[in-house]
Amino acid sequence: MSQDADATPEEKQKPRAKAQIKHSSWSWFATPQPIKHLFDKFPLEIYSENELPQRTAYERDPHALYVFTTNDGARAGAPSFNPGCLKWQAYLKFRNFPFITKSSNNHASPTGALPFLLPASSSSTSVEAPPSPVPSNRIQRWTRDVREKRIADSKSSNLGNKEAKQGEAQPETRASTEEATASSDIWDIRYEAYMSLLDHRIRNAYLYSLYLSPPNFDAIAFPLYIAPSTTNTLVRITISHQLRAAAEAELLKQSSRIDVEAIYQESEKAFAALSDLLGDDEYYFKEKKPGLFDASVFAYTNLLLDKGLGWRDTRMVNGLRCHPNLVAHQKKLKKAYF
Amino acid sequence: MADPLESGDDIFDTLRKGVDPKLQAEKDRIRNEREYAHYEKTQRRLGELIQNNSTLPTTISSIRILGASNTRKSFLERIFNPILSVNQDRPYTLAEAIREVSAGADKLHRLDIFHEPISIFIDRPAKTDPSTTPTDIDFYLSVREKARILIKTGTSAGNGEGEAYTNVQLRNMFGGAESLSLNASLGTRTRSAYQANFESPILSNPDLRWEIGGIASSTQKSWASHEEVLKGGWTKLRWMAQGGGRHELGYNGIWRQITGLASNASPTIRNDAGDSVKSSIQHTWVKERRDNPMLPTRGYLNKTTVELAGWGPLQGDVGFGKAEVEAQGAIPIPIPGVKGESGVSLTANVRAGLLYPLPLGLESEAKPSRINDRFGLGGPTDVRGFRLSGLGPHDGSDAVGGDVYAAGSANLLFPIPGVPLDRPFRFQTFLTGGRLLALKKLKNGGTNSENVRQVVGSTIAELSNGLPSIAAGFGLIYAHSIARFELNFSLPLVQRSGEDARKGLQFGIGINMM
Numbered sequence A: 001m002s003q004d005a006d007a008t009p010e011e012k013q014k015p016r017a018k019a020q021i022k023h024s025s026w027s028w029f030a031t032p033q034p035i036k037h038l039f040d041k042f043p044l045e046i047y048s049e050n051e052l053p054q055r056t057a058y059e060r061d062p063h064a065l066y067v068f069t070t071n072d073g074a075r076a077g078a079p080s081f082n083p084g085c086l087k088w089q090a091y092l093k094f095r096n097f098p099f100i101t102k103s104s105n106n107h108a109s110p111t112g113a114l115p116f117l118l119p120a121s122s123s124s125t126s127v128e129a130p131p132s133p134v135p136s137n138r139i140q141r142w143t144r145d146v147r148e149k150r151i152a153d154s155k156s157s158n159l160g161n162k163e164a165k166q167g168e169a170q171p172e173t174r175a176s177t178e179e180a181t182a183s184s185d186i187w188d189i190r191y192e193a194y195m196s197l198l199d200h201r202i203r204n205a206y207l208y209s210l211y212l213s214p215p216n217f218d219a220i221a222f223p224l225y226i227a228p229s230t231t232n233t234l235v236r237i238t239i240s241h242q243l244r245a246a247a248e249a250e251l252l253k254q255s256s257r258i259d260v261e262a263i264y265q266e267s268e269k270a271f272a273a274l275s276d277l278l279g280d281d282e283y284y285f286k287e288k289k290p291g292l293f294d295a296s297v298f299a300y301t302n303l304l305l306d307k308g309l310g311w312r313d314t315r316m317v318n319g320l321r322c323h324p325n326l327v328a329h330q331k332k333l334k335k336a337y338f
Numbered sequence B: 001m002a003d004p005l006e007s008g009d010d011i012f013d014t015l016r017k018g019v020d021p022k023l024q025a026e027k028d029r030i031r032n033e034r035e036y037a038h039y040e041k042t043q044r045r046l047g048e049l050i051q052n053n054s055t056l057p058t059t060i061s062s063i064r065i066l067g068a069s070n071t072r073k074s075f076l077e078r079i080f081n082p083i084l085s086v087n088q089d090r091p092y093t094l095a096e097a098i099r100e101v102s103a104g105a106d107k108l109h110r111l112d113i114f115h116e117p118i119s120i121f122i123d124r125p126a127k128t129d130p131s132t133t134p135t136d137i138d139f140y141l142s143v144r145e146k147a148r149i150l151i152k153t154g155t156s157a158g159n160g161e162g163e164a165y166t167n168v169q170l171r172n173m174f175g176g177a178e179s180l181s182l183n184a185s186l187g188t189r190t191r192s193a194y195q196a197n198f199e200s201p202i203l204s205n206p207d208l209r210w211e212i213g214g215i216a217s218s219t220q221k222s223w224a225s226h227e228e229v230l231k232g233g234w235t236k237l238r239w240m241a242q243g244g245g246r247h248e249l250g251y252n253g254i255w256r257q258i259t260g261l262a263s264n265a266s267p268t269i270r271n272d273a274g275d276s277v278k279s280s281i282q283h284t285w286v287k288e289r290r291d292n293p294m295l296p297t298r299g300y301l302n303k304t305t306v307e308l309a310g311w312g313p314l315q316g317d318v319g320f321g322k323a324e325v326e327a328q329g330a331i332p333i334p335i336p337g338v339k340g341e342s343g344v345s346l347t348a349n350v351r352a353g354l355l356y357p358l359p360l361g362l363e364s365e366a367k368p369s370r371i372n373d374r375f376g377l378g379g380p381t382d383v384r385g386f387r388l389s390g391l392g393p394h395d396g397s398d399a400v401g402g403d404v405y406a407a408g409s410a411n412l413l414f415p416i417p418g419v420p421l422d423r424p425f426r427f428q429t430f431l432t433g434g435r436l437l438a439l440k441k442l443k444n445g446g447t448n449s450e451n452v453r454q455v456v457g458s459t460i461a462e463l464s465n466g467l468p469s470i471a472a473g474f475g476l477i478y479a480h481s482i483a484r485f486e487l488n489f490s491l492p493l494v495q496r497s498g499e500d501a502r503k504g505l506q507f508g509i510g511i512n513m514m
Helices: A009-013 A016-024 A033-040 A071-076 A083-094 A136-156 A162-182 A185-212 A214-226 A233-254 A260-278 A292-304 A315-321 A324-337 B011-017 B021-052 B073-083 B094-110 B267-272 B449-462
Strands: A045-047 A063-067 A099-103 A116-118 B057-066 B119-123 B136-142 B149-158 B161-170 B179-187 B190-202 B205-221 B226-240 B246-259 B274-288 B299-309 B320-332 B345-357 B404-414 B425-437 B469-479 B484-496 B504-510
Touching: A063 A083, A071 A099, A083 A136, A083 A292, A083 A324, A116 A136, A185 A214, A185 A233, A185 A260, A185 A292, A185 A315, A214 A233, A233 B246, A233 B274, A260 A315, A260 A324, A292 A315, A292 A324, A315 A324, B021 B094, B057 B073, B057 B094, B073 B094, B094 B119, B094 B136, B094 B205, B345 B449, B404 B449, B425 B484
Parallel strands: A045 B484, A063 A099, B057 B136
Antiparallel strands: A063 A116, B119 B136, B149 B161, B161 B179, B179 B190, B190 B205, B205 B226, B226 B246, B246 B274, B274 B299, B299 B320, B320 B345, B345 B404, B404 B425, B425 B469, B469 B484, B484 B504
16 A cells, blocks of 8 residues: 655664664765754654553563463473473573573564573663574573673672672583583584484484374374464464474485384484483583583473373383483472472 | 648649648547537437437336346346336336436446446337337347456566566456456565455445455565564455445454564564464445545545454454544635636545454453554655654564554645646645554553553543654655655654654655545
């Protein structure tokens, strides 16, 4: 019906203040000074900003991690029911990082997949440009930057901020030891190898067992992922179909056909390897505090061992239960951090 | 037939010279005049004839439609059978009979399946036929059907948007003036849009139509950093009321998806991202009394729209009642010393809308509105001098829309010196303003009906708190038959912090401009 001819999307995305200056003085039409002064007099009156709608999140102070969870779960900070989200939720909790969780969906994410973190906004007005969201693959680096900045700030201001240091000191030393170890190539290769067990073998089996095994899809995936997005039956059917097709496509990326038996066997082998790696230690890689790898393992074990979810096809769950040390690892983390 | 050219001595010389354009024009004029005079004379003669016989008792024994080979007989019968004398309890006079048949022809014309003009012939049946009575006459309507398939394809560029489109229209599909229209377009801003709608008159009545349609589209909404994907359908009934108002009553079921967020999208947009289904009934009433909708100089337009979504059996994911009213009036302004139309006119517009949250289905609490349902205000077609959706609440650079609005404008139109009045160009000065507000945040939490009523009341009261956001300016109008084009210079006078005003030139295209 109508188009604003001159406002291209690029211009729109710039902060407002800049855009206005740009348009009052066109590049091909140099505005003479007197006219520019005249333009600057307008608008004659500026009132305070309009209130934001009711659905808008008003509290913007704590950092917010957008995850798959229920509304009640978000308020309570309960563990997310999506392994990708739970991994980073657990990681931030392990690091004592202050944040809240928000119930969201993939459409909200800058990468098209949850989770992502929306840093706290420093300004109280809605007119300021909001901070950019941090996608999951940059969360680790971002937390490090935030800490370094905070440490630098607290050092430069010589005020006695002991409490800040008390909270920060421990994780900071841990982070540095992790980095020191990370410098060793052998460690790196081992870490990568074990990480790929989780990212491929366990993930594949999880994808199959949640989305493509019909009893689990009906009992878990449907009520958690599909039902909250809409009440409309037709749309639910469409989204269910899309979700299953996406899971299938993901599995077919790695092999030309879906061999259920092979997928489950691979995951059982992977659990055995993870169990061996953990051994009798409290946390992976003999660390004193849980790290990202513990979070990655916990993301799957917590979901598989959650009786509340109601797994119907329990093949994968049984594969995990054979390893008591993995079960204990999950219990300990759950108890300590959630 | 006297030929003005015959006066020359040598016919070959004249031919060699070619036809003098002046002479040709003169010739055309004389011919036209002659034809017109002839036509007038026959008309007058016919008029007199009918006048003299207007009270002649007449019975319509038959009406034949010639040339309607693709139109169903039963469909045409529904229009013309009631007129036939067999179905009337008293005889017509000749004038009445002609009037009735003309009304039928007018209906045919409004069905939009025949070319203009539809000619009417009258004949007397052969006296030799024993079944006829002396008062019998036959009517013949000669029609020419319009093309049944119309395919348009094209590309367009401009407005920072490139677009390619295909439009296929099937007219008179089943011989009952049914039409099917299929649209597909791909573009940069409206990423893709596919639309199909089927429309059919009910009981051969051009003033009562039923429509069913579906849409699948994806549109970039850069002013709120997202892309909206729609899939859905609607059905509606359209009819003309006695007083000349047009009514539409329909049901919409649409699955909306807020997706493809820009990297700097605000938290408000991120919270609204995802799926929602709107199931609503909608009623629109329009009364159009403007002399020219694109460039009105006198008359008025009234329009109301009411939509009810999610309430009771409607279900869906959003519940609200939405009402919008619009009024436009235009008056010509006489200039002392100028005879006849001065070409100067004043148009005034008022628009207002309210989005009232309602509980979904049988729930007791109403849910707050989403960006898909809230109003946007500002831009070259409503409050000029502001960017598209430039008014109302903003989160960062995103226009997040509001639940209550009121806007108005006054435009003074002048003819452009040296340009004839009947040309579609005008110069205008305008003063326009409006306010768009979101419902205030609920203080004591619950969204039961009593709380909602209070909040809506206090938000409406807030509309008159302080001056509205206002802009003033001047510019040029070109009123094309399908859209109006404007190039304006404007400056904001009053605005809210965060609102997106535009200083300087603004170009606008619109069908329904404020």
